[in-house]
Amino acid sequence: MSEEKKSGSHVETIHLPAPTAWPIVMAFGLMLVFAGLVTNIGISVLGAILALFGAVGWFRQVLPHEAHEDVPVVVERVVIETARRQVERIVVDEHHREHFPLETYPILSGIKGGIAGGIAMIPPALLYGYLSHHSIWWPVNLLGGAGLANWHHPSTADIAHFYWGGLAVACAIQAVVSLLVGLLYGAMLPLLPRHPIILGGIIAPVLWTGMIHATLNLINPVLDSNIAWGWFLVSQVTFGLVAGWVVSRQEKIQTAQSMPFILRMGIEGSGLTQEQDDEDHKA
Amino acid sequence: MADRTFPIEGTLDLTPAHVHEHTWLEVLHEWVTTVDHKKLGIMYVLYGFFFLLVGGAEALAIRVQLAEPNNHFLSPEVYNRFFTMHGTTMVFLVGMTIIFGFANYLVPLMIGARDMAFPRLNAFSFWMTAFGGLMLYYSFLGGSGLYGVGNAPDVGWFAYAPLTARAFSPGNATDYWALALIVTGVGTVGTAINVIATALSMRCKGMTLMRMPLFVWLSVVTSGLTLVTITPLTAAQIMLVIDRYLGGHFFDTQAGGSAVIWMHFFWIFGHPEVYVLVLPAFAIANEIIPVFSRKAIFGYPAMVAASVGIAFVSLGVWAHHMFTIGMTSVSNAFFVLSTMLVGIPTGIKIFNWVATMWGGKIRFATPMLFLTAFVFQFLLAGLTGIMLAVAPWDWQLHNSYFVIAHFHYVLVGAILFAIFGGLYYWFPKATGRMLNETLGKWNFWLFFIGFHVTFDTMHFVGMLGMPRSIYTYEADRGWGHLNLIVSIGAFIQGISVLIFTTNLLWSAFRGKVAGNDPWDAWTLEWAAASPPPVYNFPTEPSVSSRRPLWDLKHPEDPDWKYE
Amino acid sequence: MSTATLIPHATHAPEQEWNLPSRGRVAMYCLIIGESAIFVIFVVAYIYYIGRSLTGPTPREVLDVPIFNTICLLSSSLTIWIAERSLERNKIRLFGAWWALTLVLGAIFLVGTGIEWHTLIYEKGLTISTNLFGTTFYSLVGLHASHVIFGLIGLSTVLIFTLLGKVREEHSERIQVLALYWHFVDAVWVVVFTVVYILGR
């Protein structure tokens, strides 16, 4: 469509589609076809004829070759420059957003903490079972029993007895939940990374114990009536303290916050490496 | 250092081209037969602007009629015609034409092309739209209806069945409505196809999809949406014509047909149509706000994704116009939720515009004034939209002036403001002269004040229970004073539009000479002369970033290093 | 002419091949999308009104399944495809033959529809204003038939040019775009056929 005639390196004329009246004729004809429906059928006929002429004329414009006109190029020197030579950067103080930490623990540390906490909460649970119900299998069955379909109304003796099934299910639940909670912990760390032990060890366990306590008698009243909430809290806090302690011993990594704000938010692509550029220029 | 000129190597012929005095007949012939996208774009905009004045005059007449209780400035029949024609005109003859005018003019320039993909189809589409509008307005003279000859359509712009049945709308005024809009619809679809084909197939070297200016992206999305929204309307209107001419029963409740299905078909068109109109307003904002904030647009990929997201979501929300027809609660819930979903991508956009302005060196020239107002008014419009998306709230306020106020906040507060901003911004490119800045400031502030006086107040009128489309009301309703305020605001806007018209005419001949790049902008259209020659660019440009002119202006710090 | 580009991009990006989709194809796909929306509305109306007519005749009473017609139209998609391939390999006469066959198959379909309508109107008493079934049936099938007519006009134009010996291999692209439209018309018939003659009966 835009094959240019060139003489040397200089474009003299440019091929452009030639002006034509056929489209307007066709449009007018088509409009008349419709207008005839509300006025007089004769107008529709006239419109159809016009539209047909327009279509044929248009067709002959395009086939076999598109009608072109050669427009001479008026050479003009277009200068593209700006009066604003100075490129300013948006300067943001490095500590402008201090509440977003510059360093945090990696997510993996949360998972490690979850595993450690999951193991650490077993002794208090067993201790509770032994002290209150003289059977360490009591808490195991409470947890594992939830996974056994045929446990509807177990007697106290049933819960205190040892079952392979209960142990297996309890271990599986304990492992999966510990991992998931650890993962969640790790994911939350960048938001609140400064005091992992207070957050993970005390605040979070107390909060979720409260939440479970408040809702469990609606969800599962039988389970609710079998839980000693004091001991439950103790085991949760144990989990949290151990998990938090494990996390706090991990290496911290840098967050994206240590990059300039402009880079993080994609506000300005250019000029991020201005300082280096400047140095390059000096060098 | 790189050459910062836009050079044509070889001999430079700087003698002015042979100037030939054209007679007015030659000029007319040139414009009528043109296939040049720039001329067609200008004609689209002028045509749309002319109908803006016409539709605006109708709105003023309506506001005079409603300014006080028991008024009889208009007859009830003329009142019905005016509100029908006002709506139809503003959506189909003003909104659609001006936005396609912008797309026509700018898309080829912005992607470094010589013309649209199909220049003759482009001319055909424009003339279809133009003749369709003339046909619609001819009904004022030649239409016949319930009240005799000279009867324009009077069934409301959504033309609900069964009011449109032969029994209730005798004569042919309603047929004028359906047929004229089918004609403009053909033109609209033609242009939509053309814009998509141009943007996909005519890009200059290096203009990858992710380097296209957002204006072009949004024009493509708008056109794609047009393809699937105008066509259902055309289909429904064909059904209506079949009902009225061939005795069909699509919307004939007497023969088992359904009036509600017309509502569904109409709003399957009608809701996305709002986005067809508002996406180009976003497009204008995406060009103007960065240039006047002196910063690159914030979150370009998010903007593209949000636009595409809006287009898709908007196809599934139409029945929020129909909460009161008694749908099942599941459908109600679905359309409440899908409508609220639109808030996410639009929220992203507003966030991105504000973030673009953040920390920028903002220049409040007239285009930027309009676009700043646009951002905040569009936010408010979106918030009342979310209110109305809540089905129980809608049950209270459906068909009240609250709804009218809400969608005028979108159509005027967002779209018209953006169009004004766009006209101030690209007028220098199209004519080579600047629009007068003092008149521009008057234009903006009067329009801004008038807009808020009218449409802020209108929300309260609606909450006091005033229904839409009523001819007049009793004095004891307590709407009188508020309606008077609404009408006063309408006249302030009218004065402002007249100032703009004056500015347009005066500046076209006497305005300050603009130069190629008056705003110090970054997209390709500013690399062409003002006004651009027919061939746009003497040689095909080639780009390597989203802001090719930035790269040329700042060769030591080009964008392509970071994209 | 190294400086005749806006950006001397050779400094950072090696000259790459610049391929854009064909504008004809893009436009035809767009047209097809738009037309599909029209058909969707008519099909939805048809489905919605199945069994809602207040008076007879019903589809079961008057409609015969047009198997032969359907086979003709659908096989024309195959023949036009063979024609396209022939043109690509510059076998103009073969192209002409397959193209003409496509045209004939399309014409048979149209005539078949005409005969069907004639029997429906004059023998079985179903017109567009008889009942909802009549309204929706004639609108939907008629809309499709009008597309067949436009397609046939396009096909005949190409055939005339072929007979005049003006079609060459280089027109392959344009002709494939036209064929795309014909494939669309066929695909729509599958939907219309399913809805009208299988679901609707």
Ligand SMILES: [Cu+2]
């Ligand atoms: Cu809506």
